[in-house]
Amino acid sequence: MRLNATMRAALAAATEDRIVFDLAGIEEQYEALLRELPGVSVRFAMKACPVDAVLARLADKGSGFDAASPREIEQALATGVPADRIHYGNTIKSDRNIAAAYRLGIRDFATDSLEDVAATAGHAPGSRVFCRLATTGDGALWGLSRKFGCSGADAVRVMESARSAGLVPSGLSVHVGSQQMTSEAWQDTFERLADVIVDLDRRGIVLDHVNLGGGLPALGYLDNRGRPLVPPVDKIFAVIRDGMQHLAAVSASPPTFLVEPGRHLVADHGAIRAHVARLSSREQNDGEREHWLYLSCGKFNGLYEMDQLQYRLLFPTHDGEDGVPAVVAGPTCDSDDAYAHEHNRVLVPRAVASGDPVWILSCGAYATGYMTQGFNGFDPLPATWTDGQ
Structure with missing residues (x-):
């Protein structure tokens, strides 16, 4: 982390403990991300920094939000963003939470199981669902490899079930693991996505978007032995750009792409x-x-x-x-x-x-x-x- 003069002054002026955020730096990081991934829509992962001033600044720049609960949805709506720039990205949802999100205007829901599809159809009829694929989490500080996501074969079953239940099977999502330190994890993930997209195309399910999730790393950390963590960010972005081109080529209709950065924008x-x-x-x-x-x-x-x-x-x-x-x-x-x-x-x-x-x-x-x-x-x-x- 590079402390600019304004941040140094704010920290020096503080006489009591506090956390200080550099809104201008967050804005610059957001703009840099869009330059690396042109055409990609951002849905900021609110869990990374649920601070109203940060959310408002990102909303002003055009970001939407990845929310994991009705309370986060309410906080996102308070920034002034429309409901169609907010999705319910948590695959773990009670019937009550699905219904509450639907009342708040949310129509995009993550899923990864037949049970969740049935609940969504019952409490958010006609909504769009995107199925989360499981990844290995290899190479990340936090792998996220078992609690969320399903296999490619299961994803096909989930999306067919969504279509039968009157939902719109609209997309796929992934998460390569938080603070992902390798580009290989992204390569493997794009291969998994391509296989499922092709299989769904054959079954008449043409996706309109792919959500690439989070995992983009921060640069200022040390490892737990005090050595700098140096993620290959240039290579990671190159792999993502190539992967998006590949998915567009294998899809019956080229999808739009979303990304859910959290720590990459604010850490x-x-x-x-x-x-x-x-x-x-x-x-x-x-x-x-x-x-x-x-x-x-x-x-x-x-x-x-x-x-x-x-x-x-x-x-x-x-x-x-x-x-x-x-x-x-x-x-x-x-x-x-x-x-x-x-x-x-x-x-x-x-x-x-x-x-x-x-x-x-x-x-x-x-x-x-x-x-x-x-x-x-x-x-x-x-x-x-x-x-x-």
Whole structure:
């Protein structure tokens, strides 16, 4: 994450813990995505950053939304986008939730089972459905490989059932896994999509769209040993462009394409202003002495994803000072609340004191949505934003 002058000023001005979003940076990232994938329609994955100011900015740029519940649908509609730019992308829906979404004007529903098709036909008659194909999730930090999606053969059965039930079998969707680090995952996914499209064409079901889902990576993370994560984004985009051309060629009628970015748009444009609780030194049972840096922000109030990755830390009042290797952890009485674990250390300025500010970078994705109502009495972070270069 590159901190521009406006973000630096906003973080420096904060006297209490908070997460700050760079709306201009999110807008630039959105525009860059459209340049990489021209003609593709964006449905922002709301779960990645359910912050009204962020959603409003994306809506103003032309984005629609991928919503997973009636409450998210209501939040998306509040931005002013029409209902036809919102789809219910969650394959897991109760009868009550399907009916509520339908009352709100939603007519595009994800599905992956015959049971869900029957429920959708009963509570959202005449709606359009798109079937989610399962992927392996290989190469992603979070694979998403079993809870969602079905096989290609099952997808054909699902779409035929939708047609028989009076629904419109309109598309297919996929998700290659969150923070996907390979281009090969996309190649495999396009092959799966092509096989199903051809099979459906033979059965008289011509799809009007393909939803490529999420998985596009952020660039500012470290792995859980403190090394930079370097996804091959240029190759990933090239594979996606080639894959879309291939699907258009094998389809009876070339489909339109949607994409559901979440962290790719927001992760590197959000940062947390936290503070030091304590830098301490303790001898362990094996005789090793360890330094531990305890922060005011941890797994349960902003850094939920720290089991799989690390975030870059800046100590603005101790820049350039000598450091000591330390395990970094959050403030709660939970042993999982550790940012850098026993196999890894972060270089921390020796002179940090309780209350000193710490800036935690690339926190724009999932930080707000995953926060509890106050685990162990530590409050969730309030969100603010800046809008400059």
